[in-house]
Amino acid sequence: MEVLRIRSLTFGRVLVPILLVAALAVIVTGCGSDDSSTELNGITRVPPAKTGNLSLPDYSPQSGGKKVAVRGNEDGLMLVYFGYTSCPDVCPTTLADLRNALAELDPAQRERVQVSMVTVDPDRDTGRVLNGYLAHFFEPGEYHSLRTTDQALLNRADEAFGASHKLGKPDADGNYDVSHTALLYAVDPKGTVEVEWPFGTDADVIADDLKTLLDNNSQNPDA
Amino acid sequence: MKKLVPLATVVLALGIFVAACGSDDSDSGSSGVEVTDVWARPTTPTADAGAIYMTINSKDGDSLTAAKVPSSIAGMTQIHETTTDGEATSSEDSMESGDSMSSDDSMGSDDSMDSDHSMEGGSMMGMKEVSQIDIPAGETVTLEPGGFHIMLLDLKGQIKAGDTIPVTLTFEKAGTVEVDATAQDQ
Numbered sequence: 001m002e003v004l005r006i007r008s009l010t011f012g013r014v015l016v017p018i019l020l021v022a023a024l025a026v027i028v029t030g031c032g033s034d035d036s037s038t039e040l041n042g043i044t045r046v047p048p049a050k051t052g053n054l055s056l057p058d059y060s061p062q063s064g065g066k067k068v069a070v071r072g073n074e075d076g077l078m079l080v081y082f083g084y085t086s087c088p089d090v091c092p093t094t095l096a097d098l099r100n101a102l103a104e105l106d107p108a109q110r111e112r113v114q115v116s117m118v119t120v121d122p123d124r125d126t127g128r129v130l131n132g133y134l135a136h137f138f139e140p141g142e143y144h145s146l147r148t149t150d151q152a153l154l155n156r157a158d159e160a161f162g163a164s165h166k167l168g169k170p171d172a173d174g175n176y177d178v179s180h181t182a183l184l185y186a187v188d189p190k191g192t193v194e195v196e197w198p199f200g201t202d203a204d205v206i207a208d209d210l211k212t213l214l215d216n217n218s219q220n221p222d223a
Numbered sequence: 224m225k226k227l228v229p230l231a232t233v234v235l236a237l238g239i240f241v242a243a244c245g246s247d248d249s250d251s252g253s254s255g256v257e258v259t260d261v262w263a264r265p266t267t268p269t270a271d272a273g274a275i276y277m278t279i280n281s282k283d284g285d286s287l288t289a290a291k292v293p294s295s296i297a298g299m300t301q302i303h304e305t306t307t308d309g310e311a312t313s314s315e316d317s318m319e320s321g322d323s324m325s326s327d328d329s330m331g332s333d334d335s336m337d338s339d340h341s342m343e344g345g346s347m348m349g350m351k352e353v354s355q356i357d358i359p360a361g362e363t364v365t366l367e368p369g370g371f372h373i374m375l376l377d378l379k380g381q382i383k384a385g386d387t388i389p390v391t392l393t394f395e396k397a398g399t400v401e402v403d404a405t406a407q408d409q
């Protein structure tokens with residue numbers, strides 16, 4: 001049977017973003033290695049992006065709007081995703097992949113991982129909406145609902161990750177399109193973005209990288 | 224989506240096979256259109272949008288031109304395509320964030336949003352409405368995450384795993400085809 005353009009998108013889910021990023025002079029390492037070595041499957045940059053002293057208001061139940069640092073705790077990781085809750089296709093696909101990846105970790109490993117979603121659509125995504133969305137995928141206390149209506153702060157967050165987003169012009173009904181960088185980032189306790197996974201990365205691949213990163217961090221806490 | 228279950232039960236109780244309405248069309252018969260693996264993604268309680276996916280095969284070639292679900296489920300249904308690099312939005316009159324790839328960590332400095340950013344950030348993904356999806360003769364098109372989807376807007380309730388959503392598809396040649404989407408996690 002002939003294979004159609006859209007069929008090839010199955011492959012494109014992983015390949016196209018990787019190739020694009022590679023074309024942008026970002027170094028891709030270890031693609032396709034699926035063993036549990038120290039090699040990461042996701043994209044790593046040289047030099048890595050840094051979140052520096054970036055902190056964003058967290059509307060999750062445990063934080064209630066207090067700012068949190070965008071980095072891993074102690075020997076842990078913060079996984080960061082820029083998205084919006086009216087997104088029915090790309091965002092839930094990635095968050096479901098992440099949910100499945102976290103389920104592959106043992107409880108001690110999983111405790112060291114926090115998940116943060118930064119809404120790029122803070123007007124529609126109130127803290128309550130964001131919490132409802134994330135609670136669908138993650139355990140209470142595991143997720144952070146990062147939201148700011150300060151456009152300059154949101155732009156700084158984008159820039160820290162090399163991400164971007166765009167809100168379209170509202171139509172007559174007030175609806176508008178949203179586009180956003182759809183990568184999932186892993187940030188270590190020093191605010192270094194250690195790896196990023198493009199849309200469509202398999203849960204197994206994410207889990208494999210998480211285990212590698214968590215092992216490395218516990219072996220050399222000062223590395 | 225709670226309303227759906229009783230509805231489906233009633234329909235079944237009447238001995239009517241919902242899918243059978245379109246059976247002429249869905250078995251590669253005279254119309255040549257076959258729709259399989261129809262599924263919806265479960266939504267979060269506060270979501271106002273959802274997505275339905277499926278696989279369409281056409282023996283003679285056809286185009287999907289419209290999709291509709293009951294208004295008790297969603298206020299509006301559209302055919303959408305997920306795009307990469309912001310094709311979904313016009314670049315004019317939009318608020319664009321910084322997209323620099325800079326990795327400096329001088330986060331305390333003034334933002335530089337009014338400087339002219341080149342498109343060197345990670346590619347952006349969005350989605351746009353399309354007028355139709357073409358299925359060339361003898362080929363199979365899969366609506367799947369990251370590609371095409373049937374977009375449900377103005378959702379009236381949460382879509383839960385196991386729910387069934389009747390979908391009316393309109394094809395240029397085959398006409399109306401009724402299918403059921405089952406809500407399931409990937």
Ligand SMILES: [Cu+2]
Pocket residue numbers: 088089303304350351372374
């Ligand atoms: Cu859509």
